[in-house]
Amino acid sequence: MKIGMIGDGAIATYVRQHLEERGLGPSVILLRPSRLAVDTTARDAGLRVGSIDDLPKGITHMIDCAGHSALAEHGPAILQRGIDLTTVSIGALADASLAQELEAAAVAGGAKLHLVSGAIGALDCLQAAKVGQISQVTYIGRKPPAGWRGSAAEQTINLDQLGDTPAIHFEGSARQAALTYPKNANVAATVALAGVGMDATQVQLIADPTVNANIHEVHASGEFGSFSFRIEGRALAQNPRSSALAAMSVVSKIEQQIKAIQI
Numbered sequence: 001m002k003i004g005m006i007g008d009g010a011i012a013t014y015v016r017q018h019l020e021e022r023g024l025g026p027s028v029i030l031l032r033p034s035r036l037a038v039d040t041t042a043r044d045a046g047l048r049v050g051s052i053d054d055l056p057k058g059i060t061h062m063i064d065c066a067g068h069s070a071l072a073e074h075g076p077a078i079l080q081r082g083i084d085l086t087t088v089s090i091g092a093l094a095d096a097s098l099a100q101e102l103e104a105a106a107v108a109g110g111a112k113l114h115l116v117s118g119a120i121g122a123l124d125c126l127q128a129a130k131v132g133q134i135s136q137v138t139y140i141g142r143k144p145p146a147g148w149r150g151s152a153a154e155q156t157i158n159l160d161q162l163g164d165t166p167a168i169h170f171e172g173s174a175r176q177a178a179l180t181y182p183k184n185a186n187v188a189a190t191v192a193l194a195g196v197g198m199d200a201t202q203v204q205l206i207a208d209p210t211v212n213a214n215i216h217e218v219h220a221s222g223e224f225g226s227f228s229f230r231i232e233g234r235a236l237a238q239n240p241r242s243s244a245l246a247a248m249s250v251v252s253k254i255e256q257q258i259k260a261i262q263i
Helices: 010-021 068-080 090-094 096-109 123-129 174-180 186-194 244-258
Strands: 003-006 028-030 061-064 084-087 113-115 134-143 167-173 202-207 214-222 225-233 239-243
Touching: 003 010, 010 239, 010 244, 061 068, 061 244, 068 084, 068 090, 068 096, 084 244, 090 096, 090 174, 090 186, 096 113, 123 134, 123 186, 123 214, 134 186, 167 174, 174 186, 174 202, 225 244, 239 244
Parallel strands: 003 028, 003 061, 061 084, 084 113, 134 202
Antiparallel strands: 134 214, 167 202, 214 225
């Protein structure tokens, strides 16, 4: 596996560091042309490119850590070239046309689009339950008010005047959540894809002044029985808006693909 990456933000930096520790590269970092002008180390200079056309030969796997727009811009071209792609930008697949474009490109190129578990767990349970009949899946995302700044939540509630009272600022489908909150609802989309789909998965998003962590809950029931899952996620030290577990899940996904025994 010869690996390249898209992006150089907090998650990308974490993933790169841990891949390097494992001797897995990356061999190239794809950035927006404007980012190429930013000062960097001599070691980085030879790795950085601004176009898919400039990727070195032999790249077999790209990792997207750069967000929805990067997946939309580069994903189809990467997959069509026969290069596998791992992405953290799961919410981008709420755009049905983009999801179809990515699938068609993967089929045409004989490549795979790998979706990481990100900041949530219990996806294996949901996927197994889907073999039977699932009757209900609900995802609840709860963050401190500061975690919703810059999002559509500011159009619904006053984040500065909540006092000690949690406020629900979104209720709807996972598709609606991912499209409305492109930087905040990747988890909702991931849960949806693992279970009953974007439109059948119900989502509730909450600004909660009483918590100091990002809390994710999944509740599901069906032929298999029922389960509830809850995780309190910590952020990366480099960026309080980036989930540490999301970054870890990328490294884990790559490791699983090279192991002889997989779980």
